[in-house]
Amino acid sequence: MREGKGKQALALSIKMVSGLINANPVVYEKKERRVRSAPANVDEYAVEPIDQLEIFDHLRDIKDPEHPYSLEELKVISEDAIEVDDSNSYVRITFTPTVEHCSMATIIGLCLRVKLMRSLPSRYKVDIRIAPGSHATEAAVNKQLNDKERVAAALENPNLVEMVDECLAPTYGFSN
Template structure:
């Protein structure tokens, strides 16, 4: 990896890691690992289907590669995903956010990663409420106790069938 490539990767993965209240610069291997994780996250979530519109989150441009960032926080990966509903009154925004969290939980190769999911600023009328709910463990568990919610999520996160 040359310096230009490294600087491009740093744009997405963050430069520093908290290590006992000291900042340490990431080495090239750590940078590459974080970039691979960022791309893995994107590959996992891009195929989630929208519950109302025909298409996936990627096809509908609700999620793009540059909206996924990964960095180290206290020695562990910290993943931040921003996404944009198709409209500011989208009634399925929480369902979509739960799909993102569920699919990552099921398929992400890294254990113990912190995952934060946020709606892009100005893209939903109740952004703060949805962000709070999808990033609160107890609220997510409560939502997942509803069999109907679980069934909808299972359908939306199912990988498309190959021909």
């Protein structure tokens, strides 16, 4: 019966709160996108290594669930907070909520996980973490975001899936 527990536990941590949690977030300028170039004589069927920049490019435009800004613009994620061990197919993302009592931390983490599930080969293990000391319930959120059953249960909830899909919808390079 763990599935029911997982559904309940993740759903409990994603409470809808009336009003903004962080009414005036600090908005930072986006970094200029770096163009990735591949040598012309590379085998088109060869496996290309995945690096920190590629992961950051996948995540940088995810929209914040509460504000019309990207996670990069709010400095929720940064290139420096991404670890990649391509030889062991491992990625760790450490994100920093804008306030320590952010009720959207779990949904942000779920967005990061879903984006990488959709973008990376299935052999990758993805670890999503809140930056140490940046959230009041850091340990509980980290546990939820890295529990396969709880994540699967959350993705069965149509309201959560809709919220995640809205955050992941392309903006074509423009903030609202």
